[in-house]
Amino acid sequence: MPQKRRKIHDDRDLDEENINFGSGALDGQINTYTIDNVQKDDKTAALNGNQPLPISIVHDDSDEGVQIISDSEMREVCYGRIEGAEVMAFKVPTPKPGAISISSGFWPQVRIILRRRLGEKGNIIHAVDSTRLIIGTVDVNTAIGLSPLLDSNHGIRTTSRILTRARKDNDPLPGNDFHARYGLDLNLYGPKKHALGIGKHLSQKNLWLRTPLFVEAGVELFNPHVIKPPQPITQRAAVNLQPSYRQQGLVRTTEEIRNDVIGMFDSLHRSENLPEMDPNHRIITKLLKHQRQGLYFMLHKELTSKSDGQINNTSLWKEVHSVNGEKTYVNLITGQEEIEVPKQVFGGILADMMGLGKTLLSLSLIVHTLDDEAEEWAKLTPILSKDGKSTNPSRKGKTALPKLEQTPLVLNAKTTLLVSPLSTIANWEDQIKQHIKKGSLSYYIYHGSNRLRDPRKLAQYDLVITTYGSVASEFNHRSKKKAGSHPLEEINWFRIVLDEAHMIREQSTQQFKAINRLSSSRRWAVTGTPVQNRLDDLGALMSFLRIKPFDEKGGFAQFIMAPFKMCDPEILPKLRLLVDSITLRRLKDRIDLPPRYDRLVKLDFSDEERIIYDIYAKNASDRIKVIVGQRENSLSGKSYVHILQSILRLRLICAHGKDLLSENDLKVMNGLSKDSAIDLDSDGDEDSSCLTQSQAHEMYNLMKETCSDVCLTCVGKIGPSDTSESDGDSKGEIFGYMTSCYHIICPGCFPKYKSDIEEFAKGQKKIDCPICQQNIKISYVPLRQDIYDEERQARQKSKNVPKPVKSAIEYSGPHTKTRALLEDLNISRQKSKSLPPESPIKSVVFSGWTAHLDLIQLALDDDGFKYVRLDGKMSRTTRTLAMDTFRDDPTVLVILVSITAGGLGLNLTMANKVYVMEPQYNPALEAQAVDRVHRLGQKREVETKRYVMNDSFEEKMLILQDKKKKLASLSMDGEKGRIDKAEAARKRLEDLRSLFK
Known part of the structure; x- marks a missing residue:
């Protein structure tokens, strides 16, 4: 059957100008904000x-x-x-x-x-x-x-x-x-x-x-x-002060806060006037101007104060003198006073946009201090103070560690500890080989069951590279008081660098807690997206960097979050001062990248595909009418899950027809009516009101697929560790709890939530859920790492998805989207034949489902394409092999990438064609993935295509994305009370009605 004509639309590049997290002037006070190069x-x-x-x-x-x-x-x-x-x-x-x-x-x-x-x-x-x-x-x-x-x-x-x-x-x-x-x-x-x-x-x-x-x-x-100016507030007074702006009776919404913060980012200082610094002789690549400026900035932020009387390089403190001549130091944001010189912060945030060479800049910083500062640090002896905080009397400026029981420190090390996602380790190794003189930097990959456990041997390396999962699993191992060494916590590192630092943004996770326990002299958070969803994301980075008093969640909430919500007119410049003192951000306009052309390709279903889609669309519409028709202001958790199931089916059909549906999903085609599709009365049945482990994990997986896997209380993401990163040490770890009505709560919020529910129940075994009003038994099913892994493997085996080893009888052939992809890939293949001696045109294909990649593989095999694949289930060795093959083998023209694995730290500049097979709930995932191709090192024009089916649920995905963001942010501060949560439930119901009109 001939393919129907496609409609291609150019996306408008409606981008914001001058979004700089940068710091042009490295010092400054709240009344001397500047912005360079105003026309x-x-x-x-x-x-x-x-x-x-x-x-x-x-x-x-x-x-x-x-x-x-x-x-x-x-x-x-x-x-x-x-x-x-x-x-x-x-x-x-x-x-x-x-x-x-x-x-x-x-x-x-x-x-x-x-x-x-x-x-x-x-x-x-x-x-x-x-x-x-x-x-x-x-x-x-x-x-x-x-x-x-x-x-x-x-x-x-x-x-x-x-x-x-x-x-x-x-x-x-x-x-x-x-x-x-x-x-x-x-x-x-x-x-x-x-x-x-x-x-x-x-x-x-x-x-x-x-x-x-x-x-x-x-x-x-x-x-x-x-x-x-207002008189400084003493530390004691600041804690009990009721801000005057509360009397205004105004409260900002979360969306208004987000808009204000983004506006503040727009107006931050440019950094064109930063001095430049040449790299160490170990760097064999010539740095661009913005990288030499970045090296100066980072080294400046690691300078030690020359004397006790000098304000440190964060510029957050001002020296003042009282009438009797007594010297004190006032925090320009909080008004707190200190008698002694505030402890110095060494490090900051490197927030350059993706594609500007943050990896090379970080390596330049590491090798620049190897001969002097790192060696001097290693000669000092670490001391654990009485309160459990790591200190060093010879290093007066060192900041304190979180108030947690610490592992005794064995030694100071000259070593920089680099923590990154597993998927980016291969890129770090490639960058070391490409940019650093051979043999001049010793490094070790701390990952896998056979990794070094002796801290003294690790301390002999200049650089140790590990994963977030490895740090978390070591912390988990120690928290369970298992025997063995914990070298990451036993070493007082010279420097810690977090690659993709936004991965610690959820402060309730073991990942965040584990990272924050590590000891070091200097700390850097490297991320192109310091604030992804909420202002609280920045609070996590403040905690890692030890920026007092904002390193404590309560301090950040009191001095930053609360003034924002209460419309304090001074909070934006104060936040800007805080960010500006530690952050460098440059945009892609600082480098000459080839142009990028984004295209939205709208496709029509084939007649057979349209019949299948319409069956499921009608079934989904009927479900929604039955559910929302009987609810005035809210949905029960179970009803919401039924709706998410319907939405997921429609998305899967848009991606590749019925081939992606499970056996249970296919039953809809066998005559299920709207009455039997969902039994609302069964929600209140006594036997069904308690979830089994299997049901809870199945429901969690559905929420994960539809981007609803957030904590009911703090709205943070809930999820298991990546088992490929955690080396298997996270087995049995609890990553959340699910109620009988399918609400999920993270481990950090669970104790308080449970206590509040018990107080609300007053001894009763059954209650009306204060969120969705469903009558339920009070019970909680723990979501466990090992059970989740087993359930995921079982689901994969039961999927009616054809694998290369399975019979082709189950496979209905390539879907409209896959046929469109093949057409575009064949055009590139033909053009490549005329390019020698130039390298061939290579393509990256992104999908949110590995099962979809399986089906695309079949089509590529049938059409004679050589390809490699990258997804989250692959080991580090396999990922590295796939990346090396795609880069070096001219006959391999395609790489299939899971969008969750490809959005972090990969360098895919060897390709210049990008295909996104389906829209994602989180548009940031798409943007991050595409930026892995359009970045520093790209020599060709980049073309991206996003495939969307006409007259389908995919056309409503952008609407759903926006509505879900607003819904998720309604309770961003996790405040107690039914009013906000009830409003969120009502909002959810309205959104669903609008999506299925």
């Missing part, structure tokens, strides 16, 4: 008229107009950010071409120029976007106070922009006619001598100046509405 025409954008200023810019306490500022104070200052400014738009604002977005779910920021027409009566201020066209006007309240200033000839000017905002499904494209109100980030600049008069004028118009998100380079912030 020069900003200073002419005020478009002032020639009329005299229609207000008196004079001020004194008696309001009699006596000028108190001399003409000598003509230097320009920033007066602050005008609070509440808005643009009343009649067109959608257009970002600057090439603007970069922090994620596909948000529009880029848009720079706005404010314009007053000469001779225009009234107070109208026009807003002009990057197209130089008027898109709206400033709101009336702001315009009444601002227009006289813009009309003056006193050098008053503005900078303004519409900050990043969330995309919505029905958003019109930039430039289209559309009426909306957009918040305006509006800063006011002018001579310092006019500040007090302008402050008085604005206050009379009920306009207020707040601390701006950014101030231009070299410009002083002089806010006439906040002349006197």
